[in-house]
Amino acid sequence: MRLVTAIILLVLAVSCAKNEAGNGLQHPNLILTAQGVSLMRSSLGKVPLFDQSVEEAKQAVQSEMELGIEVPIPKDLAGGYTHERHKANYFAMQKAGVLFQITGEEKYAIYIRDMLLAYAEMWPTIGKHPAERSYARGKLFWQCLNDANWLVYTSQAYDCIYDWLDEETRIKLNKELFRPYAEYVSVENPQFFNRIHNHSTWGNAAVGMIGLVMNDEELVDWALYGLDLEVPGDFVKDNDGGAIQLEGQKEAGFLAQIDHSFSPDGYYTEGPYYQRYAMYPFLIFAQALANKKPELGILNYRNGLLTKAVYALINQTNAQGEFFPINDAQKGMSLASRELVNAVSMAYHYGGQDAGLLSIIKSQGRVPLNDSGLDAAKGVADQEVVKFPYKSIELRDGADGTEGAIGILRSKSLTLVMKYAKHGMGHGHFDRLGFLLYDEKGEVIQDYGSARWVNIEHKDGGGYLKENHSWAKETIAHNTLVVNKDSHFDGKVDEAEKSSGVPYFFSATPSVHVVSAKEPKAYKDVELQRTMAVVDIAELEHPLVIDLFSAQAPVGTRFDLPLYYKGEFMASNQQFSANNNLAPMGEESGYQHLWAESQAKLKNDLLQITWFNNQRFYTATSVIEDGDEAILTRIGANDPNFNLRRDPGLIHRRKSGNTLFASVYEIHGSYDYATERPLNLFSSISHLTVLHQSADYAAIELTLESGATYQFTFSLNDDSKASNHSISTSKGKIEWSGVYQFIKTEK
Amino acid sequence: MRLVTAIILLVLAVSCAKNEAGNGLQHPNLILTAQGVSLMRSSLGKVPLFDQSVEEAKQAVQSEMELGIEVPIPKDLAGGYTHERHKANYFAMQKAGVLFQITGEEKYAIYIRDMLLAYAEMWPTIGKHPAERSYARGKLFWQCLNDANWLVYTSQAYDCIYDWLDEETRIKLNKELFRPYAEYVSVENPQFFNRIHNHSTWGNAAVGMIGLVMNDEELVDWALYGLDLEVPGDFVKDNDGGAIQLEGQKEAGFLAQIDHSFSPDGYYTEGPYYQRYAMYPFLIFAQALANKKPELGILNYRNGLLTKAVYALINQTNAQGEFFPINDAQKGMSLASRELVNAVSMAYHYGGQDAGLLSIIKSQGRVPLNDSGLDAAKGVADQEVVKFPYKSIELRDGADGTEGAIGILRSKSLTLVMKYAKHGMGHGHFDRLGFLLYDEKGEVIQDYGSARWVNIEHKDGGGYLKENHSWAKETIAHNTLVVNKDSHFDGKVDEAEKSSGVPYFFSATPSVHVVSAKEPKAYKDVELQRTMAVVDIAELEHPLVIDLFSAQAPVGTRFDLPLYYKGEFMASNQQFSANNNLAPMGEESGYQHLWAESQAKLKNDLLQITWFNNQRFYTATSVIEDGDEAILTRIGANDPNFNLRRDPGLIHRRKSGNTLFASVYEIHGSYDYATERPLNLFSSISHLTVLHQSADYAAIELTLESGATYQFTFSLNDDSKASNHSISTSKGKIEWSGVYQFIKTEK
Known part of the structure; x- marks a missing residue:
């Protein structure tokens, strides 16, 4: 025997x-080749990360074989x-x-x-x-x-x-x-x-x-x-409402x-969660084609697009390596997934051995068992591992790059994402001009993600829950403007698919990062434009976010601007009155899932709320207009199966025509549970003023407690770097050239 | 110059x-001595943890001096x-x-x-x-x-x-x-x-x-x-309602x-959060007395009580080193606090250099700059650091150890705390027979802690909030039985102070840990006894918690048994009907702060809910009686300043006379966001039956999905190890000797 x-x-x-x-x-x-196998065999015992991955594979297979x-x-x-x-x-x-x-x-x-x-x-x-x-x-x-x-x-x-x-x-x-x-x-x-x-x-x-x-x-x-x-002809839509045949x-x-x-930048219109899923077949088949049909030159196809797509994915992650949960996406999916383990090593091996990728491969802690994986593991073993150079970047959407984009602003430990891309097909959300904000500890302003517990049988078999449609996709579930209580494009995928957000301006200097985009079609007769800037100010601990949301709309339009802050509400400068009985805020468009816990008729100049999370303080400060209201909301109404998280939100409500929502978001201070000592627990903003608002310009002035004053002025309709601008404001005439100006005017 | x-x-x-x-x-x-200083100087550069602590002190003082x-x-x-x-x-x-x-x-x-x-x-x-x-x-x-x-x-x-x-x-x-x-x-x-x-x-x-x-x-x-x-005579009470002079x-x-x-076990009646705070003056003054008045023998006073008190504190922590938040306590306070940095090193130095303490000192990452700290730092440098040997322990309360206790059961990564101590003076909560449950990842069944954000000015100057009194101290805020909607002792500190819980039984074998205590006085004409066991069952991943809450009460008594599970509700076997409008559950005793989100008239034999937290599943399974109800609650009603966390709870409601609430709590399975693969996401309990309930005995039978069946029988009134017991049950007569029996009866 x-x-x-x-x-x-x-x-x-x-x-x-x-x-x-x-x-x-x-x-x-x-995927394997005779030559590759030979090299793997001779490398065994010499490349720790590869050896470890072999060992893990052996254990995994062993326990399956025992079954x-x-x-x-x-x-x-x-x-x-x-x-x-x-x-x-x-x-x-x-x-x-x-x-x-x-x-x-x-x-x-x-x-x-x-x-x-x-x-x-x-x-x-x-x-x-x-x-x-x-x-x-x-x-x-x-x-x-x-x-x-x-x-x-x-x-x-x-x-x-x-x-x-x-x-x-x-x-x-x-x-x-x-x-x-x-x-x-x-x-x-x-x-x-x-x-x-x-x-x-x-x-x-x-x-x-x-x-x-x-x-x-x-x-x-x-x-x-x-x-x-x-x-x-009887196949028109898939289960997610996506079209079987594109127009x-x-x-x-x-x-x-x-x-x-993919767009020419490697962006995938469904967003990174689905791109992650899709990348595996793209890359594994490409690898096979590279081995067996080198004449196709698949890895150079569209200027090496598949490698670019891996970089696009990496750029769409927070400090924990988790993908931005835009569109349908379960939070927590990350660079640690098996698809990315394969993708990043492959991008390293076939894409010129970019040392920047090694930090990611190292943190993945394993490599695929093939030529790429061996090469990547060798890189980790032999080279000094430096952090991946995340930077501000705009990723265009659309096959030819002309259908919107997402803008990612990164400054120090802060990451801001604004979405003005295509709808994202059946998995898209009605979230034009929405944004997400992270610091290095995690979410600051969150996107809900999808209403789904993937593969968890308790929750409707692990598939999409009905609240994904009734809540998670609706505009009110996102940090963007809701007009007259309706979702963008009336919540219709077909309509949303017909156009994309319109990139207007993107720029990043070491201390000022700016993105601006327009959305002319989400609502009839309403022009929306959001301009966000991340500015590094000497007086502040962390970069400051400036948010200027302009709307040109008929008089009497009702605007709701939600802010899904993450954490515990600490305080507001406004007098909120709490409700002792809660009723759903509406009957449709997602409002049916919100409780109004408390509301305020806003007084004086500013609305300020401070919250606490991850042992840190955060403050949102917004300019108010006469008649503005604020509502502190809680998700959870009409949710019989507890499918939704009971997360808080703030809605800034205004009835107006043409208008500008001007806000700044601060990350400040700290709290230590062992010393119980809070530091810098109050906002540093003493004044925020709109200096000018019109269809062509938005300008604000910001004064810190220290007295230091900054102005941010922005041209909404002329994106020439050479143009000169001049606006009249309560502080006199302000002139600048180029699209924006951010300057310190006092102290 | x-x-x-x-x-x-x-x-x-x-x-x-x-x-x-x-x-x-x-x-x-x-605190310092000439001899000690001399040793410190000669040790500089040789003991890393001490050097590091000196360095940190230098930096801290430097930045203060610059001010x-x-x-x-x-x-x-x-x-x-x-x-x-x-x-x-x-x-x-x-x-x-x-x-x-x-x-x-x-x-x-x-x-x-x-x-x-x-x-x-x-x-x-x-x-x-x-x-x-x-x-x-x-x-x-x-x-x-x-x-x-x-x-x-x-x-x-x-x-x-x-x-x-x-x-x-x-x-x-x-x-x-x-x-x-x-x-x-x-x-x-x-x-x-x-x-x-x-x-x-x-x-x-x-x-x-x-x-x-x-x-x-x-x-x-x-x-x-x-x-x-x-x-x-005009000073009778302090600000917390505590008496100025004890009777x-x-x-x-x-x-x-x-x-x-302190009790003879080193337990401090206000609980570990305040003990931590109090320990510093106890120990620092004791150290000074040991140096300057050695004739007092302060460190041997009451059999070395001060050292015992340090061990008592260590024993009252979860896997993260955080104190159990019983009574008024802000969660997160831990062995990392400066008081404990001093205390643990001192216990090491003066208490016989117990190597078990070194793991704690090491994780504290710093030592006090004195003789103790130097000795402790040397210990960490020179010895193999082994984990502190946490074990099941009962810490008696009362100066002579006769006034109640807390029982701490530890089995593998699970920690259960049951409180049947004295009230705890002005900082006490009305939580007799309440329990907390942790696994190594954190809270499983939580105690609310205090309603306070210590030192955070936004929240009423950082002091106790009025919700501390109206919510956090009330019985309904704890995992214990509420009778007729009233808190224990009618919410009166004076009444609560007159008696303590009554320890009945405490035992720990490697696989079965049991605590049982009585509370005869919290409610008039009602006798309460809770028996909790943590049993390690071969078929289950984690130890299982058995909870038998007996009440002898007049017919028609209304019982509410809350369970503050931590995490997201996944599913229940019962048909809950959600409320689309929320109203506070009551007007006083804490009920005014609860919303009833959903309720069920319970059917069949069991109430089961599964929740998800920290990438794990948890299930509570309870035997139901005819007419029982369950309510899914949310904290947050009548909370105008958002002082309370919006945490969920489950209330098991019963109208009855003498009764037994029988439940088991399971920790099971896992979920990984990168693989999206759930393991063991369902309960393993197929049946749970009360075999017997009377004033003298409680007995249950537990059947797993595998078919394996276990019986737990308990004598409620005879704690002799020698007694023989016999009860009639639907499964025939069961006999055992000693207080309890836990046996496998099938498969």
Whole structure:
């Protein structure tokens, strides 16, 4: 018995050795290559992060192997047993394949083979998944998307044992499992495969990768160029309300996905949460194409767009490496995800070994088990690891970069994000000109994110909750202006998709960072423009945020400007009167989910509230106009299943025509629970005045407690750097050239 | 000029050297000693933690010295400028004194001298502090307590420069500042000085320490033995409602404080938050007495009670080193506080160099600059640091240990605290038989703590908020039984002070930890007994908590049992109906601060709710009786200034006579935001049944999803280990001997 094993291992070793010396057409040649495997083997024990990742993979696969081969008849939704089992299977197979190549231990190959044979056994016996909620039902899973996931991972495993398998088994698997599987997620479901959408990217990659493994050029063609098939007319929308066919869409397939999914800056219109998810098939298939079809030059496609997209993702994170939760997004998803572990190492390896990426790779604490991962792990071991150079950046949206953008301002430990991009398709939120603010400790002004607990069965199976639609997507759930109690575009995705926000100005000097954008179409007869600046002022501990929201609107328009501050309300300069009975603030557009806890008719010049979070103080100061009101809100009304967090907010309400909401946001002071000593717990702002507001200009003056006074003046309609401006104000005439001026005028 | 400085430094060096060779009666001899200073100097550069603490002290003093001498006329409350300035001054002087001794740099001595002369200048010119809210107004501060703080720290500084000062200055300071100051906080305010209370401990220590420095035996006698003075009859209560004179109180002074403040286990009836605060004067004065009056044997007093008290404090912390927030307590106060930095090092040095303390000292990251601190820092440097051996422990309350207790159960990463101690004087809460639950990540079932933001001026000057009384102290704010909507003892401190909870049983084996206590007097005609067990069950990830709350009460009694779970509500097995308009739940006893968000008339056998926090799931499962209701609550009604956190709760409501509330609490599963994969997100409990309930016994049966079944049976009135018990149940007769039995009955 032992002798037999020894002989098998010997044969295996010879076979592996043969591969190493092969011509590149032998397997593995998808993600792993013979040359790469050879280098990995010789590096074992020498590159800590790589060794550690190998060790983790071994442990993960070991515990799966101990469970034995479990291939249950599909039944459950995400979070349920059969769903999670099939998902665990493909992760385990992918890892086992790599381990087989790296260690030469046949147990891994046997595990994969037996698992695949079990799938081959089951495949012809099952029909569509019993759950009927998807526009494209899978067979193993409730949606084709997950079936495609399975194939993307499993084709990597298959590639790793392809040459090891006997021919009979190989032919059986190709014919009875993989080709029919690939057909199912493509020609049998064109409404899934032929879209320009992250679902289809997975589908394209899945079919393309198995095609590359089997040398099935037809599949590879489908994957690259899409199907020459009409999508049946009964598929119009997916489950999220996204269109199956984009207006004027003429292409499909992987290359079209790259063309249409990303802007030239690598921004993905659905936002970073979905981009993260989509990046894995983009990059893994690209890696396979780079190995097997170098003539395509896929990594240079559109000026190296796929690498740019990785950088775009990195730029869309806070200090904890968590993605900005714009559009539908569960908070907490981060650079630590498996998709980014693959993506960042790949960007390092194929993108010129940028040392700035090493700090991220190091904090990820693991690397993918392939050429990229080995290279990245070596980089971490050999080089001084410097922090990724985050900086202010505008990421344009739209395939050609002309459909809006997001502006990210970074100054010291402060990060501000303003969104004036496209709607983001079915996962978009009605949040034009909304913003998010972070300091290095976390959220300061939050975006709600999606109303969803991903994969948590208690919460409607882990899918989107109905409050995602009724609350999280609505305008009032965001830090942006609500006009006449209605969401942007009346809450209609189709309308929102027709236009994007309009970038107006973006500039960053070391001490003044400015973004300004317009939104002319969210509301009929209303022109909105928001200008935000992050200014570093010598007198203050942290940079200060200036927020000038201009609206040109008919007289009598009602404006609600919410501010979802994070933390405990400390105090206000205004007299709020609390409600002892709470009723929902409205019946629709998200207002039905808000309680008004307290309100104030605003008096004097300023509205100021201070809150406390993470052992720090924060103050928002806003200029008020006669008749303004403020409401302290709490999320949670009409929420029978406790799907929403009970988070607080402040709404600044104004009835007006053309107007300007002028505010500044301060981060200040500290509090230590062990010393109980507060520092700098009050705002440093003593006055904030609007010096001028018109359709063409917005100007404010800011006075600190110290007496120091600053002016910020901004040209709303002339973005020429050369123009000279002059406005009359209560402080006399102010003149400047260029779009804005920020100056100290006193002390 | 330089020559003069050099000569002064030379003289100083000689004078310091003389001290070192002194007879122990020369200064410093209060906290520092000549011998200790000599050792510190020779250890510089050799003991990292000590060096680091010296460095931090230097930086702190340096930045204070740069400010110059600021001794403003007293005006503000805590948090305000003059208050915080005088407080910063005494901390700076104390540190400067030590640095003068360690470094010999005269700048430190000059700083202290000049500061003291400024105080001596001001003292005769000021009367009582202008703020009138204290029962014992100070002069520098709004209350004598803070004046005493000042003197405790400043006498240490004074001791350090005493011999360095010229005689004229010394006499001036003794006569014009320190003696009158000491008289002010003692004979002029006996209602402050002569109590058995933490305020007086500070007063005693302050007067005693300055007495020791000045060799003023009269002051030392006052400090040790109290004043032979009647407290004027118009002082009956302090600002917190605490009695000025305890019933039958015949003694006062420091020794009486030790006698009366602590139980024989070192428990302090006001709870750990105030014990932490009180420990500093106890220990620092004891240290001074040990140095200057060794004949008193203060550290052996009551079998080394002061050291025991430090251990009691350590035992009253969660995994983050934060004190259990029982009674009035701000959450977050911890072993990191300066008081504990002093206390733990001192316990190490004087208490036999217990290596278990070194892990705490190490995590504190600094040591006091004295003999104890040097010894502790050496311990950390030289020894292997092992974790402090936390274990289940009952800490008795009352001077002779017969007035209730708190029970702390620890099993793996779980910590449960049940309180059945005395009321805790003016800072006590009406929380008999209440409990708190932690896992290693933090709070699972929370105690609200106090309604206060200590020193944060926005919040009513940083003092106790009125919601502390109307909410935080009331029974409904705690995890314990509320009978007929009234707080324990009708919310009257005087009544509550007359009795304590009654310890009944406490036992800890490796896998079963049990505490049981009775409360016969909180409500008329109602006998309460709570029995909690933490059991380690092979089938579960974490230990399970069993909670059996028995009540013997008249028929028709209404019981509300709240559970303040920490986190986001996930799901319940019961059908809750949410309220779209919220009204306060009542008008008094704390109910006026609760919103009922949702309620259910309970059906079938069990009430189960699952919540999510810190990436983990938690489930509470309770047996229900016909007619039971459940209410999902939210704190925040009648809270016009947003002084309360909007935390959730669950109230289990029952109308009954004699009854048993039987519940179990599970910690289970996990969720990772980067993988979005939940594990074990459902409860493992399939059945929970009350097998028996009577005035004498409580018995439950617990069945897991695996089928495994456990029984817990408990004798409520016979705590003999030898007794045999037999009860009839639906599962037949169950027999056991001893107070309880926990057995597996199936699988």
